[in-house]
Amino acid sequence: xxxxxxxxxxxxxxxxxxxxxxxxxxxxxxxxxxxxxxxxxxxxxxxxxxxxxxxxxxxxxxxxxxxxxxxxxxxxxxxxxxxxxxxxxxxxxxxxxxxxxxxxxxxxxxxxxxxxxxxxxxxxxxxxxxxxxxxxxxxxxxxxxxxxxxxxxxxxxxxxxxxxxxxxxxxxxxxxxxxxxxxxxxxxxxxxxxxxxxxxxxxxxxxxxxxxxxxxxxxxxxxxxxxxxxxxxxxxxxxxxxxxxxxxxxxxxxxxxxxxxxxxxxxxxxxxxxxxxxxxxxxxxxxxxxxxxxxxxxxxxxxxxxxxxxxxxxxxxxxxxxxxxxxxxxxxxxxxxxxxxxxxxxxxxxxxxxxxxxxxxxxxxxxxxxxxxxxx
Amino acid sequence: xxxxxxxxxxxxxxxxxxxxxxxxxxxxxxxxxxxxxxxxxxxxxxxxxxxxxxxxxxxxxxxxxxxxxxxxxxxxxxxxxxxxxxxxxxxxxxxxxxxxxxxxxxxxxxxxxxxxxxxxxxxxxxxxxxxxxxxxxxxxxxxxxxxxxxxxxxxxxxxxxxxxxxxxxxxxxxxxxxxxxxxxxxxxxxxxxxxxxxxxxxxxxxxxxxxxxxxxxxxxxxxxxxxxxxxxxxxxxxxxxxxxxxxxxxxxxxxxxxxxxxxxxxxxxxxxxxxxx
Amino acid sequence: xxxxxxxxxxxxxxxxxxxxxxxxxxxxxxxxxxxxxxxxxxxxxxxxxxxxxxxxxxxxxxxxxxxxxxxxxxxxxxxxxxxxxxxxxxxxxxxxxxxxxxxxxxxxxxxxxxxxxxxxxxxxxxxxxxxxxxxxxxxxxxxxxxxxxxxxxxxxxxxxxxxxxxxxxxxxxxxxxxxxxxxxxxxxxxxxxxxxxxxxxxxxxxxxxxxxxxxxxxxxxxxxxxxxxxxxxxxxxxxxxxxxxxxxxxxxxxxxxxxxxxxxxxxxxxxxxxxxxxxxxxxxxxxxxxxxxxxxxxxxxxxxxxxxx
Numbered sequence: 025x026x027x028x029x030x031x032x033x034x035x036x037x038x039x040x041x042x043x044x045x046x047x048x049x050x051x052x053x054x055x056x057x058x059x060x061x062x063x064x065x066x067x068x069x070x071x072x073x074x075x076x077x078x079x080x081x082x083x084x085x086x087x088x089x090x091x092x093x094x095x096x097x098x099x100x101x102x103x104x105x106x107x108x109x110x111x112x113x114x115x116x117x118x119x120x121x122x123x124x125x126x127x128x129x130x131x132x133x134x135x136x137x138x139x140x141x142x143x144x145x146x147x148x149x150x151x152x153x154x155x156x157x158x159x160x161x162x163x164x165x166x167x168x169x170x171x172x173x174x175x176x177x178x179x180x181x182x183x184x185x186x187x188x189x190x191x192x193x194x195x196x197x198x199x200x201x202x203x204x205x206x207x208x209x210x211x212x213x214x215x216x217x218x219x220x221x222x223x224x225x226x227x228x229x230x231x232x233x234x235x236x237x238x239x240x241x242x243x244x245x246x247x248x249x250x251x252x253x254x255x256x257x258x259x260x261x262x263x264x265x266x267x268x269x270x271x272x273x274x275x276x277x278x279x280x281x282x283x284x285x286x287x288x289x290x291x292x293x294x295x296x297x298x299x300x301x302x303x304x305x306x307x308x309x310x311x312x313x314x315x316x317x318x319x320x321x322x323x324x325x326x327x328x329x330x331x332x333x334x335x336x337x338x339x340x341x342x343x344x345x346x347x348x349x350x351x352x353x354x355x356x357x358x359x360x361x362x363x364x365x366x367x368x369x370x371x372x373x374x375x376x377x378x379x380x381x382x383x384x385x386x387x388x389x390x391x392x393x394x395x396x397x398x399x400x
Numbered sequence: 401x402x403x404x405x406x407x408x409x410x411x412x413x414x415x416x417x418x419x420x421x422x423x424x425x426x427x428x429x430x431x432x433x434x435x436x437x438x439x440x441x442x443x444x445x446x447x448x449x450x451x452x453x454x455x456x457x458x459x460x461x462x463x464x465x466x467x468x469x470x471x472x473x474x475x476x477x478x479x480x481x482x483x484x485x486x487x488x489x490x491x492x493x494x495x496x497x498x499x500x501x502x503x504x505x506x507x508x509x510x511x512x513x514x515x516x517x518x519x520x521x522x523x524x525x526x527x528x529x530x531x532x533x534x535x536x537x538x539x540x541x542x543x544x545x546x547x548x549x550x551x552x553x554x555x556x557x558x559x560x561x562x563x564x565x566x567x568x569x570x571x572x573x574x575x576x577x578x579x580x581x582x583x584x585x586x587x588x589x590x591x592x593x594x595x596x597x598x599x600x601x602x603x604x605x606x607x608x609x610x611x612x613x614x615x616x617x618x619x620x621x622x623x624x625x626x627x628x629x630x631x632x633x634x635x636x637x638x639x640x641x642x643x644x645x646x647x648x649x650x651x652x653x654x655x656x657x658x659x660x661x662x663x664x665x666x667x668x669x670x671x672x673x674x675x676x677x
Numbered sequence: 678x679x680x681x682x683x684x685x686x687x688x689x690x691x692x693x694x695x696x697x698x699x700x701x702x703x704x705x706x707x708x709x710x711x712x713x714x715x716x717x718x719x720x721x722x723x724x725x726x727x728x729x730x731x732x733x734x735x736x737x738x739x740x741x742x743x744x745x746x747x748x749x750x751x752x753x754x755x756x757x758x759x760x761x762x763x764x765x766x767x768x769x770x771x772x773x774x775x776x777x778x779x780x781x782x783x784x785x786x787x788x789x790x791x792x793x794x795x796x797x798x799x800x801x802x803x804x805x806x807x808x809x810x811x812x813x814x815x816x817x818x819x820x821x822x823x824x825x826x827x828x829x830x831x832x833x834x835x836x837x838x839x840x841x842x843x844x845x846x847x848x849x850x851x852x853x854x855x856x857x858x859x860x861x862x863x864x865x866x867x868x869x870x871x872x873x874x875x876x877x878x879x880x881x882x883x884x885x886x887x888x889x890x891x892x893x894x895x896x897x898x899x900x901x902x903x904x905x906x907x908x909x910x911x912x913x914x915x916x917x918x919x920x921x922x923x924x925x926x927x928x929x930x931x932x933x934x935x936x937x938x939x940x941x942x943x944x945x946x947x948x949x950x951x952x953x954x955x956x957x958x959x960x961x962x963x964x965x966x967x968x969x970x971x972x973x974x975x976x977x978x979x980x981x982x983x984x985x986x
Contacts, residue, residue: 109776156964161985162772163716164967166780167916171960174913178957225532232531232538233524233545240518242773243507250467250501252493252522252585261528291913291956296906299784306777342792345785349763352778356771 059363060314064223067093067314067321071216074325075209083208085328087280089321090215094273096305096316097226098266103302104310105235106262107242108157109166112173114298116267118181118289119146120274125193125284126186135198135205135279142278143271149176150267154260170295177290192285195278205279215276219317222269226313229265238262239311303348309360318359326392418481420445420621421497421589426465426475428645435461436472437645443589448615448622450636452656454666458645459625460502463591467499468492479589494522498587502594502625504574506566512577513562516552519584520545548584556580572599583614590614590622596631604628608635633657641665686816688942694822696938697829698888702915703922703930704833705880708840709756710924711853712873714769714984718779719759721909722786724881725900727752728889729790732802732900741805741890749882755786756878757871765867783907791905800900804890821891832883833931836876840927849873853925854980914941917963923972925980937962 074082120142127138197205229235240248308319370377422442464470468489526537626632633653641649643665730748811818840846851859890898921933
């Protein structure tokens with residue numbers, strides 16, 4: 025209350041009403057263990073334990089999951105925080121990937137400059153889409169982003185000097201001083217570090233002036249304006265931050281795959297992958313940063329691991345889509361919400377709660393084990 | 401500072417102070433119907449001003465034009481002699497105009513505490529990158545915001561509902577939360593659209609003295625739309641009566657309620673309304 | 678493009694036939710949006726289910742014409758199930774959730790389609806319309822194009838007449854105009870919304886069955902991996918066509934289909950930079966239509982608010 029302590033302090037309002045049907049919730053207790061910690065821990069455990077059974081393939085899958093988590097974070101900002109449906113996150117990633125690739129393969133830039141360049145290159149598109157988003161409601165914005173992905177695919181990604189024509193670019197993972205990124209294990213550690221850095225940043229955004237403005241705009245644009253929030257600026261910032269993160273993710277994707285071709289970012293594959301990203305994030309929990317991490321890591325890893333198990337690999341897409349619909353219908357907060365409910369249960373009835381948690385954890389591990397043993 | 405004779409403090413000194421907010425020839429048509437028809441009103445510093453009129457007289461439309469949610473066809477809105485007709489809503493909040501809505505809106509997915517944090521927006525300055533990197537400017541902002549919210553939570557006695565969402569508390573309580581949010585903006589002019597609708601009679605009776613106290617302590621002007629006649633006439637120091645988008649009378653509450661045109665429009669319209677209902 | 682260099686008339690015929698297909702897809706989209714307030718992003722994916730059924734049926738030796746009749750109900754069933762099991766249970770006011778769910782359904786149906794086709798890069802399917810070339814004034818008309826156009830127009834007009842004249846059509850229009858009043862008048866909201874989903878999905882199935890089995894000319898058609906992606910290759914122009922009618926007007930959506938089909942094909946004849954930018958031009962046109970808020974021209978304010986609320 026530093027701004028107007030003297031004018032505010034003496035105001036005494038009438039006591040707030042005390043309706044009979046309403047019992048005030050218990051005084052807030054400071055929680056030490058939050059669902060986000062558990063999900064983050066589980067996801068990290070999953071990532072770190074991958075190389076143990078799978079060796080080098082485990083490193084690759086881990087990198088892949090981590091990069092999808094970065095791309096998922098871009099969905100968190102724009103859709104989870106600001107409530108703007110964007111069906112083009114993968115197109116932003118494509119811009120990042122292409123610019124990073126052309127800078128490294130053709131202009132000879134070092135990776136640590138090429139990836140930021142790729143991220144910055146998304147800004148003009150972010151601003152264009154952001155301006156459009158100001159004028160369009162949810163439904164129409166969904167169509168608009170779908171079409172923007174098409175426009176990019178037909179214009180930017182057809183620009184041969186940037187995208188290298190049909191063949192695309194081949195690039196080599198660099199050595200940054202003592203850090204040798206040609207080694208999968210090193211790149212894997214770098215990817216995980218970047219994910220956690222971005223996760224920390226996006227979670228911080230939520231408890232800040234602009235992050236709260238985004239949440240407010242998502243809930244009620246009119247009220248947000250009435251409370252002095254610049255809705256235009258908020259939407260633009262959401263798209264720009266989201267684009268930057270997707271650009272970074274795309275840059276890392278290019279370095280991971282070492283080969284980038286434009287067809288992945290053209291219609292209809294671009295929209296299909298964007299949709300997959302939204303799905304991963306919505307299953308994890310769309311309005312918390314950790315949701316993107318957990319959703320992406322758990323599902324991408326499953327998908328990649330079951331690549332060996334032909335039948336189950338194919339089944340993953342059906343399974344993810346079903347999961348998405350069920351989650352949106354019954355637990356729109358995704359795994360984060362499930363984790364919270366479970367944690368509350370454990371607090372109230374520890375034995376039952378822990379038993380249920382262990383049961384489902386065991387079920388998952390068991391099913392995964394079954395899938396894997398069937399495939400080998 | 402209490403007003404005993406129904407006149408605002410400044411008026412008692414015998415001279416009219418410069419209005420803090422006034423409108424000039426505001427006109428707005430929806431289709432062929434004039435929602436506002438050359439409305440000239442002014443509100444003086446530290447004044448509680450009432451707007452009287454039957455449903456559809458243009459009171460809420462006037463609020464929407466002053467708040468920047470609707471653009472007038474012609475006419476101007478002047479705030480402290482600055483033309484704000486074409487400013488956006490958030491720019492008007494920054495200038496010092498705060499408003500509530502007829503139907504409580506708020507943010508349903510945020511807790512009471514978070515709703516109040518959102519309302520501190522204009523007092524904060526840090527950017528998004530400061531927050532993402534946890535820079536000192538972000539820390540300072542968060543401290544300011546939290547301190548302000550903690551204070552106001554106690555002032556409006558909302559602390560027991562701190563972590564509840566607006567959907568989990570009674571309608572009356574959300575009214576108080578909305579008021580707390582608007583007061584957090586430190587407005588110079590407060591536009592309240594039917595603050596008493598939908599709340600219990602006991603709370604309605606408390607509202608009048610509370611509004612006067614807010615005015616006295618904060619020195620702001622309050623503009624009030626209210627269908628509860630007791631509250632409107634008992635609280636307002638001056639009243640404009642509107643009908644069909646026109647100002648048909650202006651003056652002290654007793655003057656306005658004895659005005660023939662007001663009686664005619666009000667009773668006439670009331671009779672029509674009841675026959676429809 | 679095979680057609681490049683051919684005279685305007687031949688390109689026009691091809692454009693009209695693909696326009697008819699866009700129009701049919703758009704009619705389905707508009708029907709569902711207007712009556713239930715859900716913009717169906719899974720429209721293409723639901724339609725592709727019928728094509729997959731057709732592929733499986735013809736693959737197991739069923740006569741193609743009979744297979745068409747058997748496979749259209751697959752899409753209709755999927756649409757009705759999507760409404761009954763999912764959309765009916767989600768409050769319409771939760772816009773973000775509704776859009777995400779319809780996007781999720783698109784993914785579900787397209788992955789089921791890919792699954793059923795065994796993840797082949799290409800699946801060859803036989804044609805079911807006769808293929809002959811007619812020569813008139815030195816121009817070659819393909820019978821498939823002519824039949825597609827005629828069939829699409831016949832179905833569209835039949836549908837429009839049904840919508841205006843039949844009992845069910847009148848009930849649907851009542852639901853579209855004022856849901857509460859329709860329910861008070863004793864119209865079974867759920868039943869008629871199911872009909873709208875069934876009819877709309879059926880239209881999508883017909884559109885895709887007209888175009889995909891004939892995509893490779895005389896040799897029948899191909900289902901590629903591109904077509905089993907959630908939004909397929911034609912859903913975006915179909916959105917554009919529906920937007921010409923503001924997502925609410927059925928005849929305008931049909932005309933919109935022809936606008937998109939014709940402009941897409943006629944641009945082939947345009948000079949170099951433009952003919953390559955066909956896709957981009959169509960997409961930019963869609964964004965412009967969105968920004969124009971075309972629904973204003975076709976529906977009253979109250980109706981739009983009811984749909985968007």
